[in-house]
Amino acid sequence: SLIGRLMFELPEEVGLIAVAVRQTQGKGRGGNVWLSPVGCALSTLHISIPLHSNLGQRIPFIQHLVSLAVVEAVRSMPGYEDIELRVKWPNDIYYSDLMKLGGVLVNSTLIETTFHVLIGFGFNVNNSNPTICINDLIAKFNREEGTELRPLSADCLIARTVTVLERLIEVFQEKGPNGILPQYYKYWVHSGQRVRLGSEDGPAAWIVGVDDYGYLQVHREGGAVQSVHPDGNSFDMLRNLIVPR
16 A cells, blocks of 8 residues: 555654545455545554554554554544444444444554554544444434534544544553553443353353453463453353354
């Protein structure tokens, strides 16, 4: 991609972001294709993270910070705090725990002692089909609460997301995971969620949080807390399943 080539050519202090109006060849997790029409907020952002830093030692956390930044971009605005936008581990943005609105994909390349990180994020701001969009949630909130919150634009939300992300990275670099996890848990959909390990009749476990490296922690019935991560497991959260590959 153009941004992938450009990121090594620019001085380190120069930020780089690509914003797409429409996307026909986007990439999702596991090689899935991601098609996005006009009305979505679509961006690829380049950031540099020193290897010997809190975040450099915990690169998987970046996708969680970006998901949180998208949610906070909306919910940190006065009046919009109760819009039911949430994060779903590891990299999705959801309406409550019901419907996906967007997602995040992170690619990192280590060169000497710096991670060059390309962050792709996209979320549905203004398309009512095929799922639901942020402005539908705002309209629904207005109807139910008698408020007059204005719809939001993709441009505004991309700008706010990047601004919030910068702040979250600063906090993480200073304080580590504990600096951002309380806010992440406030917005995530998994608190106390019961899952099955392996199959629908496998052992029961409860999701208890994420560990210091951003991996999911589950507490097995009558057993210990263990971490599971995307490289070795497949997650079907719609059926509450964690399946070893």
